[in-house]
Amino acid sequence: MKLKNYIITCSLVLLALNVNAQESTLKKADNKFDKYAFVDAASAYKELIEKGYHTDYATRKLADCYAYMRSPEKAVVYYKMAVQQEHVPIDYYYKYAQALRGIKDYKESRVWLEKFYNAGGTINESLYRKDGEFLNSIFNAEHQYFLEDVNFNSKLSEFGAYENNGNLYFVSSRDEGVAIKRKYAWNKEPFLDVYVTNKNALDSIKIDHSNKLKGKVNSVYHDGPITITNDGKTMYFSRTNFIKNTLSRDNSGISSLKIYKATLVDDSWTNIEELPFNDDTYSNGHPALSADGSKLYFASNMPGGFGGTDIYYVDIKNDGTFGKPQNLGSTVNTTKNERFPFVNNEGTLFFSSDGHHGLGLLDIFVAVTDANNGFVNVVNLGVPVNSSKDDFSFFVSDDGTSGYFASNRNGGLGSDDIYAFNRKLRIKLEGTIYDSENNVPLPNAVVTLMDANGKEIASFPSDENGAYEININRDTDYMVNISKDGYLNKTVPVSTKGLAPSVKNQTVDFTLQPIAKPEKDEPISDLGPIYFNFDSASVRNEDTTELDRIVDLMQNKYPEMTIEIQSHSDSRGPSSYNLVLSERRAKSTYDYLISKGINADRIESYKGYGEDKLVNGCDGTVKCSEKQHQQNRRTNFIIIKAK
Structure with missing residues (x-):
């Protein structure tokens, strides 16, 4: 009996020791994770999984470790396990979807993005509903960027390539030629330093520790990337919170990134x-820096942003002091991460983001501005600049024909590599739209750019001065249609074939002829619109009264009136299907009028526009009522000639 009690006691002691050991491992893993030591944290979470201790939790955290280490191939394995767990936080649906994009499994990624959205997650609905169309447009678009090999990457990390005054600056963790290497716990690579070399000597020298920036910019922790003022005398750079040989931390023991400046004195910073x-x-x-040096852009996770890291700017005043940080707003910034801003000499902002619609992980985007320099849209730079992995730290030369970016895509030499590119510059098509009778500019005229076969490429309004502009490809034929209520449409061919490489702009002005107005004693009532049921092209019974009224006007009051039929859809469903559906609606409207005796010559055209011309904000990014969607399922009648 005593022996049995002894065995039981020993077993309980061993069990308690084992539990204590596993609890210690869990605390160690979480501590490493919280301190961004993801390599060590991953090892500890693996140990917990192998020993069956808090397996669900350890699996989720291990997946997060691999995501932070930018290894979607490994992250997706454990996220797949995590999303099968009961009561898993719905954020893991989104994380799994992003990891799937990192391995180019876009179809399955859309499945989990939709599950995240349906579970109450906040996301742009078009991110998964129109993802297939987005990918098709990205992969089928004509390339503007052409990659070139560089010979200064190492087996470790390089990024942040930046040209100034004939020199190429970049950051690297290579530390070649240095005996003592300090390593960063995040990924077990050495800390980053700033390197510089003559741009013209890249093909003839080996870059090692002797190319480190002279002066006091490089420290024992992370340094870079950098930017330099136009006069070459002031440098702004990122660095771990370290100055005067002191490493500072927050209350959690974490050292943040800060921005510092340095001045050039006798060839040393x-x-x-x-x-x-x-x-x-x-x-x-x-x-x-902005092109004129008056603004400093940067990425930050300061309180008050939209989430993750946002892009901000500060004004640099004439006396060298700084204004208050200003967030660039929700067009540029998302609830995820926006990083690595760059502004070219024309004031155009480029940046990286994993919150906008992309191919996977970080993609590089360009911000589109209006006439008042307000941000109105962002555009993905597409392939080959972007990939399913991280693509970031974009730089383009002053003439816009060459530059660099960094990526951890497959096929590189190290964890992050620098890629060079040449760029095929596009032509800026611009001009002004005028009234043909009084030569005054026409604001809000609709400019529609089409290919040589009449397929629509883009549509947008002229500004308040009647001006328009759009970038188009070289060596290409186009058609441009201009329309405005009260004016006759005009379509003209435009070609960029045969233009010299030095030509950057092509100016084409348009004049529109006003539609003749009816006599004052014979006012024409508004025609239509009529509406359609969801996913239907059949004329509704309740709309035949309006159609019959239009027939009466055309047959009896205005026997020479000609019209144009324009039909539309709401935004639900694929845009390609909606375009076809709207064309069917235009045809059924046309057929009805013809069946009532209207001569076909008096209907100048009948055309479907799909979801391109919504009358409200129901574009799939916000929830709308059925009544609001109904407003978009319509046919409009445009009077081309009244008499």
Whole structure:
């Protein structure tokens, strides 16, 4: 009996010791994770999974470790296990979807994005509903960027390539030729330093520790990337929160990124100063200057943003002081991460994001502005610049024909590699639209760019001065249609074939002829619109009264009137299907009028526009009522000639 009690006691002691050991491992893993030591944290979570201790939790955290280490191939394995768990936080649906995009499994990614959305997650609905169309447009678009090999990458990390005054600057963790290497716990690579070399000597020299930037910019922690003022005398750079040989941390023991500046003295960068808008409790990094040097752009996770890291700017005043950080707003920034801003010499902003519609992980985008320099849209740069992996730290030369970016895509030499590119510059088609009778500019005229076969490429309004502009490809034939209520449509061919490489702009002005107005004693009532049921092209019984009224006007009051039929759809369903559906609606409307005796010559055209001309904001990004969607399922009648 005593022996039995002894065995039981020993077993309980061993069990308690084992539980204590596993609890210690769990605390160690979480501590490493919280300190961004993801390599060590991953090892500890693996150990917990192997021993069956808090397996569900450890699986989720292990997946997160691999995601932070930018390894979607490994992350997707454990996220797949995580999303099968009962009561898993719905954020893991989104994380799994993003990891799937990282391995190019876009179809399955859309499945989990939809599950995330249906479970109450906040996401742009078009991110999965129109993802197939987005990918087709990206992969089938004509390339503007053509990649070139560079010979200065290492087996470790390089990014942040930046040209200034004939020199190429970049950051690297290579540390070749250095005996003592300090390693970063996040990925077990050495800390980043800033390197510089003569751009013209890249093909003839080996870059090692002797190419590190001279002066005091490089420290024992992360340094870079950088940007330099036009006069070449001031540098702004990212660095771990370290100055005067002191590493500072927040209350959790974490050292954030900060932005510093240095001045060039006798060919050496010195006089290191911290910028006043830094803070120990959040990170500021990835500085970029505007072309005139009056604004400093950067990425930050400071409080008050939209989520993750956002892009901000500060004004640099004439006396060298700085304004208050300004968030660039929701057109550029998302609830995820926007990083690595760059502004070219024309003031165009490029940046990386994993929150906008992309191919996977970080993609590079360009921000589109209106006439008042307000951000109105962002455009994915497409392939080959973007891939399913991280693509970031974009730079383009002053003439716009060459540049660099970084990526951890498959086929590279190291974890992050620098890629060079040549760019085929597009032509800016621009001009002004006028009234043909009084030669005044026409604002809000609709400009529709089409290919040589009449397929629509883009549609947009002229500005308040009647001006328009759009970038188009070289060596290509186009058609441009101009329309405005009260004016006759005009379509003209435009070609960029045969233009010299130096030509950057093509100006084409348009004049529109006003539609003749009826006599004052014979006002024409508004025609239509009529509406359609969801997913239907049949004329509704309740709309035949309006159609019969139009027939009466055309047959009895205005026997020479000619019209145009324009039909539309709501935004639900694929846009390609909606275009076909709207064309069917235009045809059924046309057929009805013809059946009532209207001569076909008096209907100048009948055309479907799909979901391109919505009358409200129901574009799939917001929830709308059926009544609101109904407003878009319509046919409009445009009077071309009244008498």
